Amino acid sequence: MLAYVQIVSVPSADTPGACLMLHFDNRRYLFGRIAEGTQRTMVQRKVSLAKIRDIFLSGAIDWQATGGLLGVFLTLADLKAASAADLEQVNAKLRSRGKQDTKSVPAQLNIHGGKNLVHMLATARRFILRKALPVHPRELRHDPRSDESKAEPDYEDENIRVWSIPVSVTPLKPSASEPHSPKKRKLGPASDAEAESEQDLAEEEADQRIREAVVKDMFCSKWNLDTLREMKLKDVQLPAKIFIRNDQGHIEPYDGPDPSSSSCPDINVLVRLPWPAAKIERLPPTSPAQRSMCYIVKCHPRRGKFNVEAATKLGVVKTDFKRLTMGQSVPGADGTIVTPDMVMGAQIDGRGFAILDIPFPDLIDPLLQRHEWSNPEIMKGIDTMYWILSDDITVSNDDRVQQFMKAHASIKHIILGSAMCPNVPGLESPTSQLIKMNGIDPQRFPLPVFDTKPRSDLDKELEPIAEVGRPGLQYQLAPRATFITDGVVPVMDTKRPIWELMTYAPQALERASAARNAIAAPSFLTEVEKSQHDLPSPETEIVPLGTGSAMPSKYRNVSATLIRVPGWGSYILDCGENTLGQLHRCFGYEGADEVLKDLRAIYISHLHADHHLGTVSVIARWRQLSLPADRKLAIIATPKYQDFVREVQSVQHLSGERLLHVTLRSTSGRPMPGTLTKTSFPDGVDPEALGLPRVEACFVDHCYEATAVVLTFPDTGLKIAYSGDCRPSATFAELGRGAHLLLHECTFEDELGGDALAKKHSTLSEALDVGRQMRARRILLTHFSQRYPKLPVINEAALGTEEEKESRDVDVLFAFDMMRLKLGEFKQAKAFLPALRELLQEGEKQEEEDEE
Known part of the structure; x- marks a missing residue:
């Protein structure tokens, strides 16, 4: 049996949380924080989700620890659904031949965590419905070992035993199966305090049952889309x-x-x-929990080695060898009874590891003082401790942690903290691509920001027993306990992409040089100035932070676009998972904070998860910055998304009083595609006094309450239209008529028009036709479903006749993650398209060769 624990991710801009995968041949387990970006990192590392059956969340149940969890659910469920569909096709063929069906293993996902786990999952009921993967949350609200004499694990399966260790500043209540006090309760009427406590407990349990029912309906409902x-x-x-x-x-x-x-x-x-879960308008109230969940994990003990020689000498026949290894006695020579202990070596203790997650400094003492660390029965076989530390916690500045490590010097301590793990690129593929694109057009493709030096170093006296965690590091638990470093991911060589560019794509460099010469020519500059003399706010910057569709991919993150308008601040149009991490990579941590200080609004086009799972992290970071007390952040969205944000505040501090909910409502009660929305501000709020642009939106054909929006900035007249996800919309084209910038999805290329129609997206030519109807001056296409980044061929006819194009001075570009493009530089950027096309074609060829 092979069993090992592997570091999947370490804290960085790409994945703010640390995650471990425990591998057995028959199943996999995830431990740690499933933060935003975790799934994309797994794609980069080629770590499969297929055999994941249990996820053990460490730390506090907040968005920092669980922001990537919902995306993992959706991917796992879709994998299971695809697997079930494939199996049904196989079984259909078997049945046609009169053969029996192939049995499938029932899919199931168990989620383990602390207080508010079920509430966090239930907040997603408005946009998550998956029946292919039943999800069973196990929320630990009490201390399973408040009685220190207990040493039994609180979770066990065929592979592992797990001791969950909830940590809180104040002692947690004992579990419901234990008495609330070690003293015997006297007979007689209960005191008022006892009665009130029992009533509170009963109400809490009733609220929890409501949440659990919601989650069950999200993943185990019998609701059918086709039922009318x-x-x-x-x-x-x-x-x-x-x-x-x-x-x-x-x-x-x-x-x-x-x-x-x-x-x-x-x-x-x-x-x-x-679906039933969506009918629950409001969840029962809760509040953020200042708690952390830690774990001790051990393999089961294994039987000793079977001594064939001894069994043979005792006269045991070979057919009985297996019975002995299974613990059964068998007959030997001359009728003697041979017992397993006569031929089996000593039992091999199961090896294990511990996860110590410290999200808040106040929890250091309560964690280190837990009795489990001094219980020899529980700690037997623990060889490794993984320390998951939040931003403001380091080993070097805390004597308590150092003394604890020294007291457990026989254990290897692996540190996974953002202060001690350098912010190196964790997604080598998109980083390499961006470096190459910088070699083609450095003006539009700045280098990503990273750092090979940690903010805090490990003390030398701890080096014999501790080290900073690295992705790919494995600790093998069985058959032999040992560390394996062969799979450790080396720090990316950021010079190699330049070498590859010069070696494999010299023609791209030649075309780039020609483009630089062309845009520097006086005639070109004169023509640009003439053609866009009436283009308002040309310094407006567009920064695509995610240009992919459905789920994070190797080269494209999910949907998000930053717009920076001089004098009007910054705006985020859709905010997919790890938008904050993309900001950190694009601008650096300090630079991203400056962008967020200038942030005025986040617009969410619809409830599909790939368009908004990064919003909570962006808001959470925005509230931590030093801003004027009266500064508000507008959330522009439909009612269902506004309700989601309000409910998440129950488990994540978001300073709700500083959020301005600008709600896009139907004027007729039902959000019909093609109808205009009504933009509603909270009572007593003057939109003009807020300094926001005029917001106009319409419902589009994609999903329930899907919208497209137009932002108009009064003093400059700048008009920006954004489609979200949708089929082509004549109403949107009319609403955005005369737009200076159109950002439109083009999920599918023209030959996949049937897919676009079925999935309610747009093709390339359909998106361009919307731009033609809108008479948009600049068009930036985004939301691509391609496996490899490439530049499709534009159907010029979709833009209109040559006269039409010339009369409105139209330019079209394709968006790439972390591209930085000014409204007045479309023509310059367009000159580099031949070089970029050459680069990407060569990159696709190299990728396919590597996979072969």
């Missing part, structure tokens, strides 16, 4: 998708008066009811 229920229109309760049969008997969406309106007709309609 017939009822009277007046009886329909929104939100629900309403259909009607037309004169030909075909089903089509109903677009008449709302069920609650006075003009509601007395007709029968077909209704697709929302």
